[in-house]
Amino acid sequence: MIGKTHARRLREIYRSAGWPCQDLVEIELLAAGLLERVRAASGHETLRVTDAGIRLLAETLQGNRAARSEHEALVQQVALEMARAGRVVWTGLSLRAQVPGPAPEDPPQWCIAMPDVFSIRNTTVEAYVEPVVHEIKVRRADLLGDLKKPAKRTAYLDLGGACWYVLGNDARGRPVGQPDEIPPECGVMWLQEGQLSVARPAPRRPVERLPFAVWLELAKRTPHAVDGGDQAPLADLSGDAPPADTGG
Template sequence: MVEALLTRHHRARLLQIWRSAGWPCKDGIEIDLLAAQLLCLHTTPEGRDTLRLTAAGIEVLADARRRGVRELGAHDRLAQKFAEQLMSGGRIVWRELSLRAAIDAPPPEHAEPPQPPDESALWNDGGTDVTTPASVWRMARPDLFSVRNTSVEAYLQPMVHEVKFTRADLLSDLRHAAKRQAYQWLCSECHYVFPVAVARPEEIPDAFGVWVLHGSLDDGRFEQLRPARHARCTLPFAVWLALAKATPLRGDTDGAQAMLGDALPSLP
């Protein structure tokens, strides 16, 4: 009964009261929590009402925390599993890089009607265009960023793979168009990776590829349901610098290459 009642707003209010002095808001959410006996009302000698979590309320927060830890662990395991597939295909993979990307500037909230351009304001003394830029910078942190293992820049084919283990996480990501645009600016192809039961391919924007996991994290297999739209992408210098500072993941095949560095046996 309690689990059917609770929403993320109820859990957020429980956490807020746990962190605060317990001053009540006296709204509908607190009525629900009091009726479910997750909160109890105390009155101070001065006549002020305060709220305290009951043992059941604390258990609700503890259970939500345990589920969050499990989901985070499953997300990391899914990302690692797909990274191993990318590395086995000859790609170099990085986890959770912080990269700066250019996206379209959002329109102003109260845009004025366009006015005829003033030629005297378009150019400064040096002849450089000083009009408002058409893009802004945003920090992106893709789950997996990879390039082909090649020495030819034109063949790098940078890719971004966003890993989503739960439907709630996927839907939250799909609501942020600027975040998706930043991913696309950084790579030639962008894909979503999630368990097969999380979403249908038609729920994902057409430009993005779709990979799904069939089975468990331990012995499941990946299937590509839809390829991503390919676009030409030349890695900017800032991305090169971030890759140079970061350490790529090491796969099981790295040990097989160690022999290439061994010294040759001495000749008689």
């Protein structure tokens, strides 16, 4: 069966001189007619992507673009909802976070976390910022792969007082995952008739202050703007008291 590993190898060969690896992936690509062997006058053998391989690469590219477009649309929807709820929102961040070491006795390690949506309350009281991470998933395979990375969730929880998985829908309009598949330390939101709804609340933990490195990164980025002139209620924007749980 031709999968992601084969498509990745095809792209690598297409961009390179085509030197053979002589492994099982290459054998399967040759047998499928996606690669062919080319012998130079010197006797050296290289690989060439066939017309069928080019068509497969083009189809993969279109599928990846569609997935990125769907993912970005849901990212923007979540960001807009958080901004309308009176939060300050960023997308596309790279933030330093701490995760446990490989062994229990090892010290914590630093890693780079890239949350799809990161937001804080619009407040002047640092203890009330309530940072929240939203991780967007629009493909089931992507979700299942992500669930195998506990260190990634640990990094998000280190950054935020709450972490949410936001699940898109598949081609039949069904959520790409179910709440009981998501670890209990994270909340779950999903799309219902195009609207975001809470499938399971996210546990909250107090965050008294954000690390200076996070503040510095936020200061270098432009927050997400609220479109259409919509204004959040003044009570949500005051920031003088912790808000009700609205999924943000």
